[in-house]
Amino acid sequence: MTILNRAQEARKASLILAAVSSDLKNKALEAMAAALEDSKAEIIQANREDYRRSEKADLPGPLLKRLIFEDEKISQVIEGIRSLVSMKDPVGETQMARELSPGLDLYRISCPIGVVGIIFESRPDALVQISSLCLKSGNALLLKGGSEAAETNRVLSRIIHDSTVKAGLPSGWIQLVETRSDVNDMFRLNEYIDLLIPRGSNSFVKYIMENSSIPVLGHSDGICHIYIHDDADLQIINPIVLDSKTQYVAACNSVETLLVHKKIASSVLPGLQKVLEEKSVELVGCDRCREIIDVAPASEEDWSTEYVDYKLSIKIVDSLDDAVQHINSFGSGHTDAILTASKECSSAFMARVDASSVFWNCSTRFSDGFRYGFGAEIGVSTSKIHARGPVGMEGLMIYKYKLLGSGQTVASFSTGENEYTHKPLEENLQSDK
Template identity: 55%
Template sequence: MNMNDLARRVKEASIQLAGTGTERKNETLARIADALIKHQAEIIAANKEDLLRSEQEQLAEPLLKRLKFDEGKIQDVVDGIQSLIGLEDPVGKTMLATELDEGLELYRVTCPIGVIGMIFESRPDALVQISTLCLKSGNSVLLKGGSEARKTNRILADIIAEATGQTGIPESWLALLETREDVTAMLKMDKYIDLIIPRGSNEFVRYIMDHSRIPVMGHADGICHAYVAEDADLDMAVKLVNDSKTQYVSVCNALETLLVDERIAPEFLPKLKQELDKKQVELVGCSNTCKLIPVHPATEEDWKTEYLDYKLSIKIVSGLNEAIEHINTYGSGHTDSIITTDREKAARFMEYADSGNVMWNCSTRFSDGFRYGFGAEVGISTSKIHARGPVGLDGMIIYKYKVVGNGHIVEDYAKRTKQFTHKKINRSFPL
């Protein structure tokens, strides 16, 4: 089937899916979760083939870690689906209700976006998270995963489509793309695709934006910061920096640059280095950092780099204002945190650090749709329109205006024989 016919079928399925009730969607999600557990052995076998081939092709270590999809990862995505089932259906919610005049009422009601074109990296768990979020929010989806995960992605897509068909939802609501040519074709299909969400490098996301008329939502780099203020609890700071950097290094919410107040740096940095040495984290630092602990000098490029590995850049700053300035200059708008005992300082940081997620005294790794209680996420948006931060169910819907009247015509209001009342009313859309 050519791409045009495939996209048309997905678009047609999206119309039916948009009107599917909550009970059927939840039943389908439950069947998907059961099927993933039932076919666990086949999924892991396919993933091992992908891992072996990728190792032979010398895929970078961070990507290999993302690619691995074992029993633990499968259970994680199943837990995410169960959480998703328990969430309120985002579709059909009345956001605004206004009486325009007696018998003439306006409602703003949530609805699915339509067809999502999703391009993502080597993580197979992303395929499950994205597709189930789309299903719950009533959106059809065209999925393009990394070629390194092709066997894992195929079996996952087949399992999800088969489970979907068992509940009467058309299996064509989901389609898996596999080639670069498919992506090129997808970018031109603004007739069928309503939104593209790319996950990858800055260059890749910019390429997508420059080569498509379809709206694009997404993030590229996750250059995340932590600022250790002069009044921070140093033991807490060591623990939080360690978790932010090393709990899982190859993800977009892992810490990449540490900012340390100059007044506590002489005491804090040796403590931190001792802990990070246990995890074999490579440290680079500014000239002042190099005077306090034995590290390689950092370059200007380090402040702009998402390592996705056991590497951390460190800069000593004069205070809160310099920390915020550095974040807003070099950050990617993803996740930034402050470690301090001063509530006012924390409030100022969270107000002025220009990021989708700002945190006080906790790990940057909490920046995640599942951990936020969104069920899962299709990605983290660093844009400032529609959705920002972890994009869960609420980021997968838009709205439409529904107007209900009883023979009302504009001529009456143009001639001023009738007047608008514009009264707020407290009720949901009646149909």
């Protein structure tokens, strides 16, 4: 099957999936969980094959580690699927109900987006997690996993497809895309694919954003800042900066640049240097910073670099205004924090920094779907439309308008025979209505 055929089949399945009952979707999720449970041995065997091949191909250690999908991880994703069963169906919610005129009622009802294209790197658990979220939200999907996990992905997608179709879902609702050329062709199928969600390296996401006319939900950079205002509570500075930088350096929400108000710089930088260097964090600083602590000079490039490593750039600023300006110039709109004792200053900072998450007196590492309490996270988005920040299942949803009439014509409103009332309606639209 060509990628065009696959996309067409996914689109066809999506139209059925959009109207499937909550019960059937939950039944399919249960079937998926049971089938994965039953096929553990097969999955592990495929995964070990991938591992051996990747090891031979000298895949870097961290990627090799993320590739492993054995007993405990499989049990975790199965648990994740089962927890989705008990969640409320996001399809069919009444978001607005309005009487346009007596007997002419307008409802805005949540519905799935349609067909989602998901491209992710090595982690096979992502495949299961994403498939189950798409299923629960009624979206069909085209999946492209990393080639290092080819065998595992093939086995997983077959098990997921077959078990759920047997449970009653439309055939072809989940499709595995395997070749790089198919992925490139996929970017042009905007007639069939409604949204792309890339989960991978920054350069990879950037490439997709620039090469597809299909909307993309994702983030290419996570250049996060902490600004320490002159009245910041000294007790919280070190723990928060340390946590933001070192709690998990590879995360997109870890801090890359520290901005320090000139008035407080000499009292906080020496202590910060000590605790950060104890954790092997390499520091680079602006000229004024280097007058206070002995660190390497920061280049202009440092301000727009996402280290994803034990490295932090430090700049001294004259004011909150300067900090905001620096962040809006060099930041990536991901997560930026202010440390200050003043509610007014925090409020100004949070209103004026253009980022999906703006924090006051806490670690940038909180910027995450699980910590925000979204249950599942589709990804983090730095886009300015649809969904921004950590995105839960609502990122896979859109709505449609349903207008229920009794013979009304627009002409009868032009002539004055009928009049618009535009009154809110109390009742929700029942899904059987």
